[in-house]
Amino acid sequence: MASKDCSPQMAKAVLDNLKLKTPKNHFTVGITVYCSYTSLDVDYSFATGEKGCNAMFYGLGSDGTVGANKNTIKIIGENTDNYAQGYFVYDSKKAGAVTTSHVRFGPNLIRKPYLIDHADFVACHNFSFLEKYDMLGKIDEGGTFLLNSPYGADEVWDKIPIEVQQQIIDKKLRFYVIDGVDLGLKLGLGARINMIMQTAFFVISEVIQENEAIDYIKDAIKKTYGKKGDKVVQMNYNAVDTARKNIFEVKYPDKVTSTIHKPPIVPDDAPEFVKKVTAAILVGDGDKLPVSAMPVDGTFPIGTTQYEKRNIAVQIPEWDKEVCIQCGQCSFVCPHAAIRVKAYDPSVLDDAPEMFLSVDAKGPQFKGMKFTVQVAPEDCTGCGMCVWNCPGIKKDADGNKTDHKAINMVSQFDIRKRDAENYAFFLDIPETDTAIYKRNSVKGSQLIRPLFEYSGACAGCGETPYVKLLTQLFGERAVISNATGCSSIYGGNLPTTPYTTRADGRGPAWSNSLFEDNAEFGFGFRLTIDKFNKFAIECLKALADDGRVDRALADRILSQDQTEQEGIEQQRAHVDELKKALEPIMNGDNTVAQLMSLSDYLVKKDVWILGGDGWAYDIGYGGLDHVLACGRNVNVLVLDTEVYSNTGGQMSKSTPRGATAKFAASGKSNAKKDLGMMAMIYGNVYVAQVAMGANPNQTVRAFAEASSYEGSSIIIAYSHCIAHGINMAAGLGEQKMAVTSGHWPLYRFDPRLAEQGKNPLRMDSKEPTTSFADYAYNENRYRILTKSNPERAKELMKLAEQDIRRKQKMYRSLAQIKYEEDE
Amino acid sequence: MASKDCSPQMAKAVLDNLKLKTPKNHFTVGITVYCSYTSLDVDYSFATGEKGCNAMFYGLGSDGTVGANKNTIKIIGENTDNYAQGYFVYDSKKAGAVTTSHVRFGPNLIRKPYLIDHADFVACHNFSFLEKYDMLGKIDEGGTFLLNSPYGADEVWDKIPIEVQQQIIDKKLRFYVIDGVDLGLKLGLGARINMIMQTAFFVISEVIQENEAIDYIKDAIKKTYGKKGDKVVQMNYNAVDTARKNIFEVKYPDKVTSTIHKPPIVPDDAPEFVKKVTAAILVGDGDKLPVSAMPVDGTFPIGTTQYEKRNIAVQIPEWDKEVCIQCGQCSFVCPHAAIRVKAYDPSVLDDAPEMFLSVDAKGPQFKGMKFTVQVAPEDCTGCGMCVWNCPGIKKDADGNKTDHKAINMVSQFDIRKRDAENYAFFLDIPETDTAIYKRNSVKGSQLIRPLFEYSGACAGCGETPYVKLLTQLFGERAVISNATGCSSIYGGNLPTTPYTTRADGRGPAWSNSLFEDNAEFGFGFRLTIDKFNKFAIECLKALADDGRVDRALADRILSQDQTEQEGIEQQRAHVDELKKALEPIMNGDNTVAQLMSLSDYLVKKDVWILGGDGWAYDIGYGGLDHVLACGRNVNVLVLDTEVYSNTGGQMSKSTPRGATAKFAASGKSNAKKDLGMMAMIYGNVYVAQVAMGANPNQTVRAFAEASSYEGSSIIIAYSHCIAHGINMAAGLGEQKMAVTSGHWPLYRFDPRLAEQGKNPLRMDSKEPTTSFADYAYNENRYRILTKSNPERAKELMKLAEQDIRRKQKMYRSLAQIKYEEDE
Secondary structure (H helix, E strand, C coil): CCCCCCCHHHHHHHHHHHHHHCCCCCCCCCECCCCCCCCECCCCCCCCCCCCEEEEEEEECCCCHHHHHHHHHHHHHHHCCCEEEEEEEECCCCCCCEEEEEEEEECCCCCCCCCCCCEEEEEECCCCHHHHCCCCCCEEEEEEEEEECCCCCCCCHHHCCHHHHHHHHHHCCEEEEECHHHHHHHHCCCCCCHHHHHHHHHHHHCCCCHHHHHHHHHHHHHHHHHHHCHHHHHHHHHHHHHHHCCCEECCCCCCCCCCCCCCCCCCCCCCHHHHHHHHHHHCCCHHHCCHHHCCCCCCCCCCCHHHCCCCCCCEEEEECCCCCCCCCHHHHHCCCCCEEEEEECHHHHHHCCCCCCCEECCCHHHCCCEEEEEECCCCCCCCCHHHHHCCCEEECCCCCEEEEECEEEEEHHHHHHHHHHHHHHHHHCCCCCHHHCCCCCHHHHHCCCCCECCCCCCCCCCCHHHHHHHHHHHHHHEEEEECCCHHHHHHCECCECCECCCCCCCCCEEEECCCCCHHHHHHHHHHHHHHHHHHHHHHHHHHHHCCCCCHHHHHHHHHCCCCCHHHHHHHHHHHHHHHHHHHHHCCCCHHHHHHHHHHHHHCCCEEEEEEEHHHHHHHCHHHHHHHHHHCCCCEEEEEECCCECCCCCECCCCCCCCCCEECECCCCCCCCCCHHHHHHCCCCCEEEEECCCCCHHHHHHHHHHHHHCCCCEEEEEECCCHHHCCCHHHHHHHHHHHHHCCCCCCEEECHHHHHCCCCCEEECCCCCCCCHHHHHCCCHHHHHHHHHCHHHHHHHHHHHHHHHHHHHHHHHHHHCCCCHHHC | CCCCCCCHHHHHHHHHHHHHHCCCCCCCCCECCCCCCCCECCCCCCCCCCCCEEEEEEEECCCCHHHHHHHHHHHHHHHCCCEEEEEEEECCCCCCCEEEEEEEEECCCCCCCCCCCCEEEEEECCCCHHHHCCCCCCEEEEEEEEEECCCCCCCCHHHCCHHHHHHHHHCCCEEEEECHHHHHHHHCCCCCCHHHHHHHHHHHHCCCCHHHHHHHHHHHHHHHHHHHCHHHHHHHHHHHHHHHCCCEECCCCCCCCCCCCCCCCCCCCCCHHHHHHHHHHHCCCHHHCCHHHCCCCCCCCCCCHHHCCCCCCCEEEEECCCCCCCCCHHHHHCCCCCEEEEEECHHHHHHCCCCCCCEECCCHHHCCCEEEEEECCCCCCCCCHHHHHCCCEEECCCCCEEEEECEEEEEHHHHHHHHHHHHHHHHHCCCCCHHHCCCCCHHHHHCCCCCECCCCCCCCCCCHHHHHHHHHHHHHHEEEEECCCHHHHHHCCCCCCCECCCCCCCCCEEEECCCCCHHHHHHHHHHHHHHHHHHHHHHHHHHHHCCCCCHHHHHHHHHCCCCCHHHHHHHHHHHHHHHHHHHHHCCCCHHHHHHHHHHHHHCCCEEEEEEEHHHHHHHCHHHHHHHHHHCCCCEEEEEECCCECCCCCECCCCCCCCCCEECECCCCCCCCCCHHHHHHCCCCCEEEEECCCCCHHHHHHHHHHHHHCCCCEEEEEECCCHHHCCCHHHHHHHHHHHHHCCCCCCEEECHHHHHCCCCCEEECCCCCCCCHHHHHCCCHHHHHHHHHCHHHHHHHHHHHHHHHHHHHHHHHHHHCCCCHHHC
């Protein structure tokens, strides 16, 4: 509204007037506007009161809830006289986050372009949601509440928070439970409990006669999963039949009996901003925050995922210290930095919680120290990768291997409290002194605190362990430019940030630009840093020349070797000394002021350019190629899932021949682009191809070499992904097979070797020992084609195997060229 | 001017009124507006009449005129009390086109942001300009005219056109001649006659005392050419000293005596549009054309360079039929399609001009036929590449080789008239029947009429012979997308177009999009053509099914093999037959109408994606890579000059290590990007690297293979360039040395061989036989660094030689891989 004389007061009067005129029967639209005094009150109690059912389902990302609800809408819309409508709300977290399905159906045409405010039915597909979300705030009196619960009808009541009990009693709800998790595990469905919960909905809601509904659900299963094979279809049929028999109504007393309170959204010791703003956004109340609550420059605090405590895992690992070989692999592979290791002085244990576990540290360098593997029970997503990968296996009395490992999955409920306390204590244990061990090793890297933790990535993500490793090795000096894609989403996931700092406040600087310019973006960081460094040196020399800075200090700074971590830390100490020396002479002198502001650029900084294959192979490749060719000291990390993961699985040039993807439903016709070989041809680019599941040592070595190489480097990292259609817990097994089948050769191409007259290309994986088909058909992205088009699958498989033979020959032929003769 | 009621009449009245008010002393700005009746008359006679000198210089692009005039301005501005100003006008033609320098100097501050209308001095640096441009239209009475003339002061008068004589007499000009061309040749400066002409200007104009001026010029020479070495400096010193002694004033009678008339701008038989519009733009009067003269949809007629008759060559080749071995190489290498060959029936000669040359055709397939090599004397740019490359050498009586070849450079003046007549006759000789010879050979390709002729490319251009070859082999079915760069400028050079058609009207379809999307642009052509073809086939089948098209005809079309030219021509005949059959049944039927409009898509079409290295290696590489990876049937031709030629010589990723360029003034630090190898790694892309100067047969073979391969193809063609700082006549020699030094390996990578279990990579050049330095230091782009920074030159040369050794090893190692075992 534009007016000649519109003071806030006047505007309010006008709007108040308008409000008065609103007829009673009209829908009262409210809006909260904090800046212009023009708010209209929102009447949250308003309801249209039409006939029909309003159902809300709270699911866990990737548990299949949304898909099942879409089927529900089809079933009801096509087979009854009801109209149906659905809205689906996701947050920006990857698989494992909350999804809300708003499903309406009823005898009248539904014209409601808004979410449900008044529900008749609410299903909570994850028990831990009760702690966090106001699950029953929108349910009407007499409604039905379905809870996926590990506790049966007779014991669940006292396991739910007091606040929830009160709502159930007040609203006189019908309350049902089903143990979807247990059933899912028993039926082999893992976390995909959608069919169980959908069946329960139909059985309880009685929208359609039960037997009829079951038939429709099964038809839908056939349509949805048919392509994935009979086994999957049958498993889901079983889920439906089993679910019917396992729905129980909870008879509850007419007063609150629980002793559990809903915990605060974030811990009491969280920063003020996190408590006021972050927490509100976390529970879905972000829209209610006033504009004034937002940081004026858009800067959000970092290191805030630690306050989120998502508690989404049903099972988490528990450490058996006697079986543990202390290799650090569990920590190495963890996508969420939710299992950690430390070696420390025994005296630390004096203040330890009673149940805190500890064992004598192995290895001569840790002699006399204690060692602990500690799980973060409320941050762990329960993917199971650490357990799958754990090489510590218990033997029975006869020396035969058992199923018991050094870490084993157990119910989160059982150990959550104990381990939350232990984890808090563990975090306070001083960091292991880096001087006593080798940083650039699998175990060594895990003794360093990760500066990327508890991100919103999928449970079992194959990308994040590489990102975490990067922050362990170089995080305190890393400047990261991040391409758009999964890594930019879980890397900067409003409202929480997984990137954090070590105790001295140093940590990665991170930014995300566009899909198409990320390499250039990072290249700009490098140019700027180098220019600042050069100018700082000029200033330092000038001040040393005229005696204002101590010559010896200047010389120490100018001559400091920064190739190793120790040297970098020494330089930091020198620079601190310099700053102290500059402080008293900051009397308006330009050179002094400039050096003060630029002095941190005297310390080495690593530029890391991160992104997925959609960026590196396709959309950003033109720039990536140019940046690599320029030869400046930047490090590129390609998190290669061989598909556009973030947008839902579209084919990229990295997608292998024969794999299916969106836009390649009949299998990709052409071979995977060999980005590494293309980069190698420049001769002066460090190139490594790694797969941590196949060779973690080679991965660490590649990261260290890339960082130390004073030119451009690229690491292409095999990252298993939910888009591959695999058991994510065994993702590292897929990585191994990708290598042993020859599909993913491991190598490092180091131009420094060529300078010494050696062949720069070293193959780090042997000739293939397994067939490509054995690897590929372990993954649904390939297998699916054998169902939908077996002949084409066969043909593409033959070509793909040929691709591998030729690629292997090419690599091995190039690795055998003799360089020394001609130097 | 916005008015409520502004009819044209009213606007005119308003403007007339304004005009009346213009004070007498004001500059009368005029403007011609054809659409809105609001023109203001331009008073071309108006002059400010300030003191000083207004000098205009008409130079030939790359003759150094502009550079010399810039020096002149500096000399006058810095060493006298005069103010100086210069404007330089170029056309879009490459080297060899007209440049106009407008240079003002005088005792008062010059505030004239416009070109010279009234000159005191005019210099014409190219004699043939007298025929085309109104050289003396802007010179004032009593002015000075300096002419670069092959005729001396005593004979030049009767060699200039009547119209020019009249102007000289009417305006009472002082008239001087100097034979810059002859002096330039004798001094070893070739076409760079700028110092000669600049000296002449200073001597005649007497702005500065002569001896002083000479010193200044020599200082400027030292500054400008110092980096290029002492030899170049000394040559230019000699030019200055020699020029002083060779300026002659022409004493002329007081009436016209010449018998020569200025010829029409374009021939009388040119199309109406060319005569009315093209010609006006050609002589620089484009601004005077009314809007209504422009084609409403912007479409300009094609094949119009033939009417331009630029006559810029001083020397052109003359054929010695007795020495000729009839190899066709002269025609093959000609950048401007200005020397051609035909084999024909002797009866043709019955109507031949008296001086038309002919000889018995060699070779069994041409038995009984006659053969002619014919120069287009008015289109030839006189680069001399054909003569340099001619393998036909006359031997003396003792059997020793002489300097005389089968073609030899002679004065254009001497043979222009004769050969213009001969050429016109030659063009009318029927094309040699393609059935009797092998099209895909050097000689065979030259018996086919080029469909790209007389472009505005530089004399001696290394790119255009490849483009011409493309049009000879595939022009009648080529659809070309052209990246921005030299090839888009000379390919679509307003107002004339070099792309033309053969007698039946078939020729290349051509378009230019952006720098950054050319591969995608061409890819779109392919997708469209394929879709049209598919739809045409569907329509044809439908009409054959319902009997409206003869089944036998449909079958002939559907089964026609189009892999060879013969099959393509047969298909064209079938399609003509089809169109005739459709004509009578075009009674509003949709399928018939659709087939009619799409029937030409039943004939094979070649998509060619053209551009330079700036496009292919840099700005358009992201898209190029993607298009190649897609595997559709497109052919890419990269005209690789190893530098951004069109914009003046900036470094690209193709620029070799050690070569200088803009942005790499101290020599490029990194190795040349190996685009071919990077494309090869896909495995399914046809890749060839060619250099016609090194192996013309391999070039033709690569073009033919690329076209016939039913997938994506890329040919990377070494194109010598004026930016290399070489003697352009010997450009093909540079190509040879690029190959023998190992810098430019010739190879073809044909995926069809891999399908047969053979190694797809064939090396077409031997291991290096000459050193890289021998090749590189033949070119100024490398040599210049040995002067400006000898140490760095040495270091880079060492690395560049290492690059070559490694590249050679890599290629040869890959070419030796055995493929057959595993198939």
